[in-house]
Amino acid sequence: MTERKKLTTGQVAERFGVNRYTVQKWADEGKLPCTRTLGGDRRFDAAEIEKRLALS
Template sequence: MTARTDEVETLLTPAEVAALFRVDPKTVTRWAKAGKLSSIRTLGGHRRYREAEVRSLLAGVLPQQRSADA
């Protein structure tokens, strides 16, 4: 089995996301709970966020609406 480095996605901590948006890390957690930002849980239960999604949100690109919103 060969590891593919081109498909590895970079994950950010709540503090890193908060620094990009200039908000408190708890605000980032609230966004994730509200569904505005998707998160991944580590084995220890900590939230991590996909850098690509965070960067697109920061650039003003709205994520696709979830099927529950329709």
């Protein structure tokens, strides 16, 4: 199984041009799918983020 590239909240915020708290809100509302690390940090699938950026 290959590991897909994951992005941090800050990296996603930079790509969308928004504050990282906005990305956290989107994730909490289910607008952006994410996984959590053992420490509780959000991680976003890079391919999914790029796909959503292309649609906007």
